Amino acid sequence: MRSVWLRNVTIGAKSLLLHRMRSLLTMLGVVFGVAAVIAMLSVGEGARRDALAELAKLGPRNVILHSQKAVEDDSSGTVRKRMDVYGLRYEDDLRIAESFPDVLRTVPVKEVRKRAWLGTRNLELLVVGTTPGWFDLVQRPVLAGRVLTADDTRGPAGAVVLTEHGARGLLAGAHTIGQSVRIGGSYFEVVGIVQSERSSGSTQMPDSDVDAYIPIHVARERFGDTTVERTAGSTVRERVELHRLIVEIDDFESVEPTAAGIEAMMRHHHPKGDYDVYVPLALLRQAETQQRIWSWTLGSIAGISLIVGGIGIMNIMLSSVTERTREIGVRRALGAKKKHIVLQFLTETALLSGAGGIVGTIVGPALAFAIEGVSGMSAEVPLYSVVLSVGISVSIGVLFGIYPAARAADLDPITALRHE
Numbered sequence: 001m002r003s004v005w006l007r008n009v010t011i012g013a014k015s016l017l018l019h020r021m022r023s024l025l026t027m028l029g030v031v032f033g034v035a036a037v038i039a040m041l042s043v044g045e046g047a048r049r050d051a052l053a054e055l056a057k058l059g060p061r062n063v064i065l066h067s068q069k070a071v072e073d074d075s076s077g078t079v080r081k082r083m084d085v086y087g088l089r090y091e092d093d094l095r096i097a098e099s100f101p102d103v104l105r106t107v108p109v110k111e112v113r114k115r116a117w118l119g120t121r122n123l124e125l126l127v128v129g130t131t132p133g134w135f136d137l138v139q140r141p142v143l144a145g146r147v148l149t150a151d152d153t154r155g156p157a158g159a160v161v162l163t164e165h166g167a168r169g170l171l172a173g174a175h176t177i178g179q180s181v182r183i184g185g186s187y188f189e190v191v192g193i194v195q196s197e198r199s200s201g202s203t204q205m206p207d208s209d210v211d212a213y214i215p216i217h218v219a220r221e222r223f224g225d226t227t228v229e230r231t232a233g234s235t236v237r238e239r240v241e242l243h244r245l246i247v248e249i250d251d252f253e254s255v256e257p258t259a260a261g262i263e264a265m266m267r268h269h270h271p272k273g274d275y276d277v278y279v280p281l282a283l284l285r286q287a288e289t290q291q292r293i294w295s296w297t298l299g300s301i302a303g304i305s306l307i308v309g310g311i312g313i314m315n316i317m318l319s320s321v322t323e324r325t326r327e328i329g330v331r332r333a334l335g336a337k338k339k340h341i342v343l344q345f346l347t348e349t350a351l352l353s354g355a356g357g358i359v360g361t362i363v364g365p366a367l368a369f370a371i372e373g374v375s376g377m378s379a380e381v382p383l384y385s386v387v388l389s390v391g392i393s394v395s396i397g398v399l400f401g402i403y404p405a406a407r408a409a410d411l412d413p414i415t416a417l418r419h420e
Helices: 002-017 020-057 090-099 164-170 216-223 252-269 280-323 325-333 338-375 383-409 413-418
Strands: 062-067 081-085 103-118 121-130 142-145 159-163 180-183 186-194 212-215 226-231 234-239 244-249 275-278
Touching: 002 020, 002 338, 020 280, 020 338, 020 383, 062 252, 090 103, 090 244, 090 252, 103 164, 103 216, 121 164, 121 216, 159 164, 164 186, 212 216, 244 252, 252 275, 252 280, 280 325, 280 338, 280 383, 325 338, 338 383
Parallel strands: 081 234, 121 212, 159 186
Antiparallel strands: 062 244, 062 275, 103 121, 103 180, 103 244, 142 186, 159 212, 180 186, 226 234
16 A cells, blocks of 8 residues: 555656646646645734733733713813822722732832932933832832832831932933832832833733832822913812722732722712723733734635635646646546546646745744834744645645546546547
8 A cells, every 4th residue: 555655646746747837837836825825824923922022921810990081071161270199099909909809919019200310411301109018919020229128118218219210311320220200299118110011002011110119108208189270371280199000919810890890989089980990801801812813804705715725736637637638538548446546547646735834934934023123013933834734735626636536537438548
């Protein structure tokens, strides 16, 4: 049996090599089809990986609450000289921590924009008042010094951790750790620098614009809860106690039920709807589903080129049947059965599509990385895309080779022998 297969492969290869250019052009259809499938699936996989990695930074066991202004009817057009009071309150933090047994901890976040000075250099910073737990839930590489610790939350001493962006803008070439920086009207000691995290646009990171971190009790005592913004013809006063609240849940299964409970509690205590609840785990699952659909859509579109390649194989094999009619008649006269003729032609189509698939697995990843280099999109070649593409290419080759093979086998031996 092994010798029969080997003989068929040898004969098939010789038949294809008799028309090298025609066989090469036919094989190119399969090559480009396989390469397109691998490249598109790789780009889709890279996009999926990036989206999931960004969402994972938010912490899949976290529930993030944001303060936001309630929708109000302010169509009077009068000059605004009032106080806007909205958003999360300190009591929300305590209430959530005490009401839900699945909550491991809460991390309150207070934001304020202040101008900072170091000698003659000055820069407007977005300062975040928070607790040391922030750096456990929103991890950022420490470039120098340290992050906030429990000791920083005791007493009036002012410690500040700058992000890389804030440190470069304010400290420039000065010695960083230990510098005394004036923020607003208060002095803070720089104890550390962490890497900046900028938003990619698809997901707003909790600290995408942050320049400095200080203990939340220091932010509350020195900067208060009220901000005043004066513009031409108007003065806007706002009072916001907490701008964000990050809630860490003890396990994945409890995240969404606890988030639903938190949202119900917030609706009761904030009837104006001046908050938003953000569940990274739900977004993570949604992103996984969307990216999977996107990858298969790209792969399906690219797979059309494989079908075109299969049509090319059918065309070349039909031409081969016509050209080799006398050969088929001789083989039938010497005792070859129909199944032998079918097997011979199917072997040739499998050789064409298989060789095209193998070459396509080399061209496909190269094309994917070329797209990554030109467009800046990430590409990751999944193993299943290679196996799937080669398997489909061979299957399509054999499928489209069945009709020419059957047509060759159905030739009448006497008529075939008389063919010129």
